[in-house]
Amino acid sequence: MLDAAFFRRWLAAAAAAVDREADRLTELDSPIGDADHGSNLRRGFTAVVATLESTLENTLEKEPPDTPGAVLSLAGRQLISTVGGASGPLYGTLLRRTGRALGDAPRVARGDLADALRAGADAVAQLGGAAPGDKTMLDALVPAVDALPSSFAAAAEAAVQGALATVPLQARKGRASYLGERSIGHQDPGAASSALLFETLAETAETERAERAERTEAAEGAEGTEGVAGRGGHE
Amino acid sequence: MEMLINVAETVVADALRGMAAAHPELIVDVENRVIVRADAPVAGKVGLVSGGGSGHEPLHGGFVGPGMLSAACPGEVFTSPVPDQMVRAAAAVDSGAGVLFVVKNYTGDVLNFDMAADLAEDEGIQVAKVLVNDDVAVTDSLYTAGRRGTGATLFVEKLAGAAAEAGMPLERVESIARRVNENSRSFGVALSACSTPAKGSPTFDLPAGELELGVGIHGEPGRERRAMMTSREIADFAVDAVLDDLNPRDPVLVLVNGMGGTPLLELYGFNAEVQRVLGERGVAVARTLVGNYVTSLDMAGASVTLCRVDEELLGLWDAPVRTPGLRWGM
Numbered sequence: 001m002l003d004a005a006f007f008r009r010w011l012a013a014a015a016a017a018v019d020r021e022a023d024r025l026t027e028l029d030s031p032i033g034d035a036d037h038g039s040n041l042r043r044g045f046t047a048v049v050a051t052l053e054s055t056l057e058n059t060l061e062k063e064p065p066d067t068p069g070a071v072l073s074l075a076g077r078q079l080i081s082t083v084g085g086a087s088g089p090l091y092g093t094l095l096r097r098t099g100r101a102l103g104d105a106p107r108v109a110r111g112d113l114a115d116a117l118r119a120g121a122d123a124v125a126q127l128g129g130a131a132p133g134d135k136t137m138l139d140a141l142v143p144a145v146d147a148l149p150s151s152f153a154a155a156a157e158a159a160v161q162g163a164l165a166t167v168p169l170q171a172r173k174g175r176a177s178y179l180g181e182r183s184i185g186h187q188d189p190g191a192a193s194s195a196l197l198f199e200t201l202a203e204t205a206e207t208e209r210a211e212r213a214e215r216t217e218a219a220e221g222a223e224g225t226e227g228v229a230g231r232g233g234h235e
Numbered sequence: 236m237e238m239l240i241n242v243a244e245t246v247v248a249d250a251l252r253g254m255a256a257a258h259p260e261l262i263v264d265v266e267n268r269v270i271v272r273a274d275a276p277v278a279g280k281v282g283l284v285s286g287g288g289s290g291h292e293p294l295h296g297g298f299v300g301p302g303m304l305s306a307a308c309p310g311e312v313f314t315s316p317v318p319d320q321m322v323r324a325a326a327a328v329d330s331g332a333g334v335l336f337v338v339k340n341y342t343g344d345v346l347n348f349d350m351a352a353d354l355a356e357d358e359g360i361q362v363a364k365v366l367v368n369d370d371v372a373v374t375d376s377l378y379t380a381g382r383r384g385t386g387a388t389l390f391v392e393k394l395a396g397a398a399a400e401a402g403m404p405l406e407r408v409e410s411i412a413r414r415v416n417e418n419s420r421s422f423g424v425a426l427s428a429c430s431t432p433a434k435g436s437p438t439f440d441l442p443a444g445e446l447e448l449g450v451g452i453h454g455e456p457g458r459e460r461r462a463m464m465t466s467r468e469i470a471d472f473a474v475d476a477v478l479d480d481l482n483p484r485d486p487v488l489v490l491v492n493g494m495g496g497t498p499l500l501e502l503y504g505f506n507a508e509v510q511r512v513l514g515e516r517g518v519a520v521a522r523t524l525v526g527n528y529v530t531s532l533d534m535a536g537a538s539v540t541l542c543r544v545d546e547e548l549l550g551l552w553d554a555p556v557r558t559p560g561l562r563w564g565m
Binding site for chain 1: 310311
């Protein structure tokens with residue numbers, strides 16, 4: 001099960017990945033956009049992390065969110081207030097709607113997250129008026145959501161493949177659409193950043209799994225009541 | 236590309252601080268990124284709010300003042316502002332007569348202004364929106380994000396601004412803004428790409444001796460690339476592209492707009508050719524404006540915008556305006 005701490009950890013990992021890959025995202029956005037996708041998302045995710053850590057002065061909520069839904073909703077609102085452009089409302093809506101769909105459950109299963117992300121992806125499609133195949137973030141998002149019930153790793157792989165599959169497509173939405181056929185041959189920057197989200201989701205899940213295994217091992221090594229307490233003490 | 240900046244991250248904030256120092260008649264909120272005319276809200280007057288990515292100066296902040304915009308929201312370079320800015324601007328200028336959002340048709344601007352309109356209405360502000368989409372270079376609207384908002388934005392902001400200043404009610408100001416947009420068309424060319432502060436180098440590769448036809452105002456490549464043409468040939472191409480779509484019976488306002496990196500000397504020469512073509516096509520010119528108004532950072536190039544006007548619209552164009560970027564009659 002995934003708790004609020006898991007989602008905070010995922011978003012921090014996503015922020016680190018966006019920061020690391022910002023130049024590449026901006027580079028992808030140059031030939032078919034306006035060369036700012038990396039810097040815009042970096043600004044947004046940096047603010048998300050700051051808000052979640054409640055270090056930002058004008059945080060939207062003072063109390064730290066304590067459910068997965070609340071973490072994602074808060075992150076989404078922060079993106080909308082910080083990023084601008086199309087990616088602010090689109091990524092913001094993705095997280096908000098996913099958060100809303102998760103409700104106020106303190107822990108959610110991977111299947112719950114898949115359902116919620118589907119609601120989020122639907123909201124993105126509606127807001128942007130786009131469908132898979134239009135060379136947008138949906139081309140990574142939708143296959144990833146489809147694969148998530150299998151495993152986190154499968155979702156990450158599907159997102160990466162989906163992003164790569166945007167290369168031969170002609171853009172029909174957003175600024176790249178103005179290029180017509182000249183948008184063919186370039187990877188969509190929004191699909192590339194969506195793939196980063198799912199890659200970091202899989203990494204976060206793997207890290208937690210490894211930590212759990214380590215604790216279990218340590219607990220079994222202790223061979224006693226302490227071991228049981230150790231396992232139960234998972235944050 | 237060398238730039239007169241400190242660091243890319245503070246370009247917009249630095250410019251706003253400089254604007255505040257140069258224009259005490261405006262309230263420039265650097266932190267919240269809103270530029271408001273100092274006497275807002277004006278009793279009984281409709282508020283006119285626009286905004287968009289930075290990099291198009293003097294659009295939009297340079298068009299704030301009596302006779303034009305009530306407030307503007309500058310985003311990051313080429314990035315739509317966020318809803319919080321627009322709501323703040325709307326609240327600052329609303330006298331109770333409502334607010335009109337002037338929105339250029341780009342996915343980001345549309346999404347953020349839509350969210351802002353919802354939020355402002357929640358706060359009890361009556362909001363109307365008009366979308367500017369005058370760029371004829373976008374031909375296949377079915378398979379794109381639709382025609383872009385470019386030079387006609389200046390006409391919409393000037394004429395709707397004059398209507399608001401005259402005390403017209405919101406629905407009337409909105410209908411005038413819509414009418415101006417529907418009667419305006421633009422076509423732009425680029426002789427060079429522009430360099431955003433974040434990237435620091437040209438956003439696309441345009442070899443010497445070539446030009447891009449049908450560009451927007453965000454450093455994106457255009458519809459087609461050709462070997463360099465003369466001012467005369469570009470005027471023929473651009474004006475005909477506009478006239479193919481507009482078919483004016485009434486006289487027109489002409490905007491010969493520089494993209495930021497083309498000297499006025501060249502723009503006036505280009506205007507001479509634009510006027511020649513219009514004369515040859517039998518189009519009557521009511522007024523002409525030449526200069527860098529809706530720019531794309533340091534891009535070299537120009538656009539032509541025509542707006543069909545009747546007596547009422549021409550009167551609104553001639554009405555006094557006092558902004559950093561456009562000023563006459565007061």
